[in-house]
Amino acid sequence: MDFAGTSARALAAAATVLTLLSGCVVVTSGGFEDPPRLPGNPGDGFGATGAPVSPEEANRTAESALTDVERFWSTAYPRLADGAAFQPVRGGHHPYTRNDPPPACGDAPGEYQPNAFYCPAGDFIAWDAEVLLPQLHQDFGALLTGVVLAHEYGHGVQARLGVTDQPTVVLEQQADCYAGAWVADVIAGRSTGFAAPSAQQLDDTVAGILQLRDEPGTSATNPQAHGNAFDRIRAFQDGVERGAGRCAEYDAQNLPITEVPFTSAQEAATGGDLPYAQTVELLGTDVQEYWARAYPRIAGGAAWAPLRIVPFDGAAPDCAGRTAPDGAGSLDGQAFYCASGGFVAFDDTRLGPALHQRIGDNALGMLLGGLFAQAAQERRGGSSTDRDGRLTTDCLAGTWTNDLLRRGPDSDVRLSPGDLDEAVTALLTLGRSAQNASAGAFDRIAEFRDGTLEGLPACVS
Ligand SMILES: [Zn+2]
Known part of the structure; x- marks a missing residue:
C-alpha cells in the first residue's frame, strides 16, 4: 500500500526468504518463513505433516510424479501438437545433493543449488533431493512436489512445441498453467501416483505456490521474473479449470500480469x-x-x-x-x-x-x-x-x-x-x-x- 505524499516512517515488511536464481523454481536462503498464523490458533499451520521427509522419500514422490506427468502428456501433448506423439525427456531424471551435484547443462557446470530445473541443452529434469523437495513436501504435502516437477516438465513441453521466444514471465506462468492442467487430471482421479486431493490438500498446495513467488518489487520485465503469487496462482488455477489447451494460448499480449516494480526507493525500503x-x-x-x-x-x-x-x-x-x-x-x-x-x-x-x-x-x-x-x-x-x-x-x-x-x-x-x-x-x-x-x-x-x-x-x- 502506498500513500501519495507520505513521509511517515513505515514498518519493515516481514521479509520473504525466497530468492530467485537462474535455472528455475526457487531457492531458499535460510529456511522457510513461518507461515502466517492468526493469534489464538497455533495449530492453524499450512499443511505441514510435521514429520521430516527423507531424501529417499522425496525422490520416490518425485519419480512417481514424473511418471504420472509423462502419462498426462502422452494424452495431452498430441492435442497441442497436431497429433504428434509425446517424447519423454531424453536426458532423464536427476535428483542431486550437495555431495552429488546435478549434471552440467550445456556450458553451465553442474553445481548444487536448492532448486529444481529443466535443462534444454540436455533435455533433462533435475531437483535438489537434499533440501528443496523434502522441505516442500514436509511443509505443504506431496502434491506440491508434483506441481514443482510438472512445472519443470512444462518447460520441456515448451521446448518440444518450439515455444521459447516469449518473455520469461510468460513462459513461467505457462509452466505453472501446465502444472495446473496436470493437477486437474489428479483431481479427476486419473493419476497413477496421487489420490484425488482433498480441499485441504489443494489449499496446502496453493499455500506452497505462494512461497514460490518472486520477491515483491520484481519487475515483470526482469529476465528472471516468474510472476508474483497472485499471477502464478491465477496461471495454476487457469490450468486446473481450463486445461493445457488454455495454457498453450498464453503469450505476452494476452496474459494479464499484475506484477509491478517498486516506484520509489522509500517504497522499496519499506516493502510498500x-x-x-x-x-x-x-x-x-x-x-x-x-x-x-x-x-x-x-x-x-x-x-x-x-x-x-x-x-x-x-x-x-x-x-x-x-x-x-x-x-x-x-x-x-x-x-x-x-x-x-x-x-x-x-x-x-x-x-x-x-x-x-x-x-x-x-x-x-x-x-x-x-x-x-x-x-x-x-x-x-x-x-x-x-x-x-x-x-x-x-x-x-x-x-x-x-x-x-x-x-x-x-x-x-x-x-x-x-x-x-x-x-x-x-x-x-x-x-x-x-x-x-x-x-x-x-x-x-x-x-x-x-x-x-x-x-x-x-x-x-
Ligand atoms: Zn520455471
Missing part, C-alpha cells in the same frame, strides 16, 4: 507497507468511498448507507445479528459484520496488528474489504454464508482491489508491489482459519481474482 494506524485510517476511508460509488450499481440504484468501523480492544461491541466473515470459526468474535447496528468491528489489539505484521498492510485491506463486501452482499439481499454467497462475497471484495489497481499516481491510496500477494495470503489464512468454511481457499481465491481482474460484472449478473 504503511504503518498500522495509518493503514486502518486510509483503507477504512477508501473502502467506504468505494462502496458509496459501487453499491448502487449492484443494488438497482439504492444508496449505500455508511458503515461504521468499530475497532475494539478485547471486548467486542454488542450486536444482535452479528456474523463473522466465515460464518463460524476462529474469526468469530475477532471480526464481524453487525447488520442491525450498521457497523463492522474487528479486534484492534490482536487480530489487526497480527495481520499487519505477519502478512502486510493489505492483509488489513482484505479484512476490512471482506467485511464491507459481506455487508454489500447481505444488504442487496444475498447470503454471505452459503457456498455461492460466500464466493460472491469474495468476488465483491476483489472489486475494491480492482478499483485500487486502476488508480493513477495522484490517488491517495494505491497498491504497491506485494499487496496482491498479501491479499492471497490473507485469504488463505482467514479462509483456512474457519472451522466450517463453506468454500475452500482454492475456490475463494479464484473468485477474489475474478473480482480483482474484471470488477463488478464478474460477481453480479
